[in-house]
Amino acid sequence: MQIILRRDPGPADDETVLIHMGAGAADVAVAAALRNYRSYRGLSSRGGEFTVSVFAVMAGVTEAMILDAMPHPQFGRARFAAVRDRFALLPTTVLGTPVPDEVMAAHFDVVLPAAGLVLPPDFDPSEAEDEDLDGIRAVLIASVAELLALFEPRFRR
């Protein structure tokens, strides 16, 4: 998975809506964060980042465009300011995905805090034993729960 950091200051308006697709399942978000960790090593002062994908309704990208591009029957909305106040966001474009370019242009990664985790620079979850990942999952699940709560309630479309 190749990721580039856009020269994008992010939404100019704190009221900008961010969309998190899905029903808000923390285990799915944590699984993706573990899988994709190393893909962020070029954007990180560590060996990677644990992240969750969101999309911003901005710069001509509408909520309808985001929803049309995704198969999830549910989604949640949060204000940009509410997320930014508690998490770092990276304006990232993930290359080579089937997601339409115009929607990917509004993709942001929310960086999950991993307080208490001391990982070596070359840590690679894909090489770790599952029992070694359990402690990381426990830390991430708390961060993900805090993040996904900002996207409540969930809406069906």
Place this chain on the structure above:
Amino acid sequence: MKRLLIDYSLIGHGRKFELTLLRREREGLEVGSRVEVVGDSVPPRIAEVTAVSPDEKVFEFAFAD
């Protein structure tokens, strides 16, 4: 059949996708293997392994349904 949790936010409506698999997830998988794919509120689907990277960490899948 193995069950994989995936984030459809990076797949959208695509028929093919790539995943870096964790050690336990990739055990026993090879080209032609089928897995159950579960997303966040997306109904489960079946996908087939169509390619594996040389380092055997990144698997390419195509939905079989």
